[in-house]
Amino acid sequence: MAQVSVHIPSILATLIGVREVAVNADSVKEALAQLTSRHPPLEQALFDEAGVLRAHVLCFHNAENTRWHAEGLDRAVLAGDRITILQAVAGG
Amino acid sequence: MATALFVGTDKGAFLFRSHDRVHWQQEAPQFKGWKVTAIGRARDGRFVAGSASHVYGPLLHLSDDLTRWSAVDQGPRYTNGRKLEQIWTITATQRGHYAGVAEAGLFFAVDPEGPWVAVPGLNDHPTRPAWQPGLGGLCAHVVLENPVNPDQLWCGISAVGVFRSDDGGESWHPKNRGVPIAIPDKEHKEVGFCVHGLALDPRDPSVLYRQDHLGMFRSTDSGDSWQHSNAGLPADFGFPVVADPHTGAVYAYPLESDEYRLPMGDAMAVYRTTDQAQSWVARGQGLAHEGGYASVLRGSMAVDDQSGIYFGTTAGTVHYSTSGGDVWHQLPCLLPRILCVKAFNL
Numbered sequence: 001m002a003q004v005s006v007h008i009p010s011i012l013a014t015l016i017g018v019r020e021v022a023v024n025a026d027s028v029k030e031a032l033a034q035l036t037s038r039h040p041p042l043e044q045a046l047f048d049e050a051g052v053l054r055a056h057v058l059c060f061h062n063a064e065n066t067r068w069h070a071e072g073l074d075r076a077v078l079a080g081d082r083i084t085i086l087q088a089v090a091g092g
Numbered sequence: 093m094a095t096a097l098f099v100g101t102d103k104g105a106f107l108f109r110s111h112d113r114v115h116w117q118q119e120a121p122q123f124k125g126w127k128v129t130a131i132g133r134a135r136d137g138r139f140v141a142g143s144a145s146h147v148y149g150p151l152l153h154l155s156d157d158l159t160r161w162s163a164v165d166q167g168p169r170y171t172n173g174r175k176l177e178q179i180w181t182i183t184a185t186q187r188g189h190y191a192g193v194a195e196a197g198l199f200f201a202v203d204p205e206g207p208w209v210a211v212p213g214l215n216d217h218p219t220r221p222a223w224q225p226g227l228g229g230l231c232a233h234v235v236l237e238n239p240v241n242p243d244q245l246w247c248g249i250s251a252v253g254v255f256r257s258d259d260g261g262e263s264w265h266p267k268n269r270g271v272p273i274a275i276p277d278k279e280h281k282e283v284g285f286c287v288h289g290l291a292l293d294p295r296d297p298s299v300l301y302r303q304d305h306l307g308m309f310r311s312t313d314s315g316d317s318w319q320h321s322n323a324g325l326p327a328d329f330g331f332p333v334v335a336d337p338h339t340g341a342v343y344a345y346p347l348e349s350d351e352y353r354l355p356m357g358d359a360m361a362v363y364r365t366t367d368q369a370q371s372w373v374a375r376g377q378g379l380a381h382e383g384g385y386a387s388v389l390r391g392s393m394a395v396d397d398q399s400g401i402y403f404g405t406t407a408g409t410v411h412y413s414t415s416g417g418d419v420w421h422q423l424p425c426l427l428p429r430i431l432c433v434k435a436f437n438l
Contacts (some may be wrong), residue, residue: 011126011148012148014123014124015151015163027250040165041163041164041167043147044150044151044169045145045148045149045151046148048149049169049173049175049176050173051172054147056146056147073122087147088147089313
């Protein structure tokens with residue numbers, strides 16, 4: 001397993017007290033599972049009732065938006081990778 | 093006795109504290125950036141708040157002091173394909189706690205930390221296929237308990253109607269006879285009633301007050317039947333109806349029709365009844381008598397244990413009265429759109 005860092009937006013950090021969490025995982029999905037297992041309220045905040053990433057939640061693996069790749073959250077991670085949760089820009 | 097006034101808005105919660113209900117101290121914003129949609133007090137004295145976000149969905153939070161909050165791990169969540177959009181009400185009963193939510197349904201927890209489990213007798217009611225959302229969504233926004241008979245509960249669902257349980261929440265039955273139907277269904281004629289607010293008479297739990305989409309109604313038989321009770325009210329439409337637990341006075345904030353949804357006559361006014369809704373009178377000294385166009389949403393009016401009445405407006409202003417509504421004061425603040433208001437005597 002590789003140690004990667006997961007960064008979350010400040011508005012979600014108010015739920016858990018930190019903006020960055022280090023986890024050990026082989027994939028983005030596993031990293032997020034580690035994150036939500038350690039901080040359960042994030043599970044409900046990031047994923048909908050079907051277990052799918054909420055529509056306006058973006059998950060970047062390093063500089064790549066996981067939604068743009070066929071593997072999605074199944075993308076493999078390497079040691080030192082950075083996973084970033086972002087709020088999608090929604091029209092205003 | 094100290095009073096803490098909790099105000100939930102579209103963009104966070106704001107807490108005001110006072111020792112005399114004359115001088116108020118506003119504290120730093122809480123849940124900054126989140127919608128704060130509901131606030132209640134658990135049986136053990138802890139406080140329970142519901143937050144929501146168009147990005148991150150709804151969450152439930154617990155606090156000992158209304159200041160430090162922790163998100164609940166096992167909060168309400170549907171597992172049957174329905175979507176949890178918002179927590180509308182959190183109500184402590186003698187046996188536990190109910191959360192009323194959108195999509196419309198109830199969740200129950202003995203301990204507010206959870207687990208919160210769906211209440212199938214209501215959520216999967218045979219009329220469910222006919223439940224349709226109103227402008228505010230398909231929401232279960234009020235739960236009441238008969239204080240002398242904990243088996244008897246009421247739940248109000250906007251655009252659906254009032255349901256009553258006589259067996260502690262196992263089974264629920266529509267109770268809307270006497271109220272005009274708002275959204276008739278071809279098959280299920282017992283739903284399609286648009287209850288906006290519901291209050292129990294503190295002196296007689298067989299008497300209920302109902303601010304409906306189509307008028308103010310009163311029941312004297314626990315909801316089995318309803319009578320139009322609008323004598324003195326300037327309009328049928330409105331959202332909140334709240335009762336003073338000590339005096340029995342009931343308060344409402346009528347609005348000009350569902351088409352306009354504005355205070356009548358360009359003036360803010362709270363209406364009060366002291367005779368179980370046989371007559372209503374305007375109580376508005378201290379409110380805007382000219383150019384007052386702010387509305388009050390269903391969860392944004394409350395009465396505390398010392399007969400203080402509080403309400404927050406869609407314009408972000410907060411008003412209170414310690415004289416039964418005769419004289420009103422405005423807090424020196426301008427907040428985001430106000431969604432819920434509750435005062436706690438600590």
